[in-house]
Amino acid sequence: MLGSWGRYPPPRHVAERPIAWRDEPLPEARPLLAYGQGRSYGDSCLNDGGALVPTAGLDRFISFEGSLLRCESGVTLGEILSLSVPRGFFLPVVPGTRHVSVGGAIANDIHGKNHHRAGTFGRHVRRLELLRSDGRVECAPGDELFAATVGGLGLTGLITWAELELKPIPGSAMRVEAIPFGGLDEFFALSEESDARCEYTVAWLHVVRSRGIFFRGDHAAGAARPPRRGLIVPFSLPLVIDLTTEAFNKTYFTAQKMGPRSRAEHFEKFFFPLDALAGWNRLYGKRGLLQFQCVVPTKEALQALLQEAPSSPLTVLKKFGELQSPGILSFPRPGFTLALDVPNRGAETYALYLRLENIAVEAGGAIYPAKDARMAPKSFARSYPRRGEFERHIDPAFSSSFWRRVAR
Amino acid sequence: MKVLVLGATSAIAQAAARVWAARGAELFLVGRNSERLGAVADDLRARGGKALTLAQDLNDEKQHEPLIENALQAMGAIDVVLVAQGLLGDPAGRDEDPAAAELILRTNLVAPVRLLTLLAPRMQPGACIAAISSTSGDRGRAQVGVYGASKAGLDSFLSALRQRLSRRGVRVLTVKPGFVHTPMTAQRKKHALYTSPAVIGRGIVRAVDRGRDVVYLPWYWRVILLIVRLIPETVFKRLSF
Structure with missing residues (x-):
């Protein structure tokens, strides 16, 4: 059964x-929700009691001329990069895994390490087609339906294809710097300095030690060797995360600190380090994990969050830029975005999540729907004030578990 | 490389064609639905291949000779033929309706046999005929019914063709995929043994490159089917997988 990446909550849809094919009609079941690669963590890709419409078979390129790529919505970003990088083009925005579909990237208006330069994924979509229960419609930036579909969580219809503007790159290599830092002030200073001159910046945090590694990088000429693939987590390994988080954090910090500060590496290693460990979500056991990702507008709110934040093997911090997100429900907005994974231990985890959620929302921030499984309806209403405007564009044949939970 | 793909809108055929297209191959695509063939052709072109299409129902036997002439004229010669058309049918239909059963046989066995009979003398030494059969052809099971019978017939035909053409240096490859996520199997209950069409597609191209005779994809199906074939009939008839 198709589920979400965090494996919480468990899926309860009744049909797949x-x-x-682009010319196929919508399935007759109701309500529907397109399902790409299932990389959303919580329930935004689930549809309990309804039907999921897997789009993995909608995986064809349509045209690739100059920097314009048109493809079906089930094509993954990894497939695009395999095609485009040898021809000297890169996606304008990539997330932390290459295994997401184009449809999912649009529906969640995803962001990446270059948010301060490029904004969100949706800013680079030139056109798309929606298959709605009342027919097909093409839309483009400037159209209301486009603004509703970008970041629209799949609720405005099924995206059949999209046209993306890629960007030229000098090669498949990245010039990367990894800089150890201690304390948030050092992070703020590094962020300020690096965002001004580097295309990609992100920090990994070792929360309990109040230290981290700041990564910054740019595309570079030449062809670096791609990372080796092959490690797979074949089944649930519930205890691994509990027992190894602190050891992993120490080792990772030390390895980065001792390693070369400046290096050239393949883009996959820089952008998608976790893809080297297929099925890593199984390390969190059968009960799965919760990822908490929010954006908060101020340094003070970020500090307050980090005081509550638990130890996690993957705590990531980035300063979002000022570029306006194009979607009515887009998550990225100016401020600091913090993401962390926690194993699902039931009530105590939900309580922790609620504390973090309250700090973020009360500070004027927002929770990222693609990562969320717990957000309260009032938090959603407060942090996504344009919800009413969005609702007019929802296709009545579509819904999701997330939407039924937060839009009550 | 010049490739004739029969049943080019099948998910497995598309997956193999993508690998060939990325190598710059010239592909002649035959399938029923011209709009969908066009979608496949655009995809292969974007991936670096050359693609021509011919919308044709492969069960229309009168069109077999013109189709082959057409392909040969367009490409000059054929290095690889991939026979990929196939019909699984639903159990209720094929076990109860003789017309449904016949359609499966015509699609999976009669049309491929006719087409390959016409194509065999036109293939040059070094060329390869690859046909997608199925692990279902190894032993008849109630769940696959006539489908399994059609694939068993195809296996036997391909084996004979392989012997016949080996003297001329034309290779014949029997491809036996296990469970694959495709529109053909969309309504079936999925389990851990299901693989993606991309894996099968890469496996087919690799097998053609290496000049293999019979491949199970993924490889472990060879072991599974070996065991399945060893089960005594008295036991087998009581099983329900």
């Missing part, structure tokens, strides 16, 4: 109706 795959779509494989």
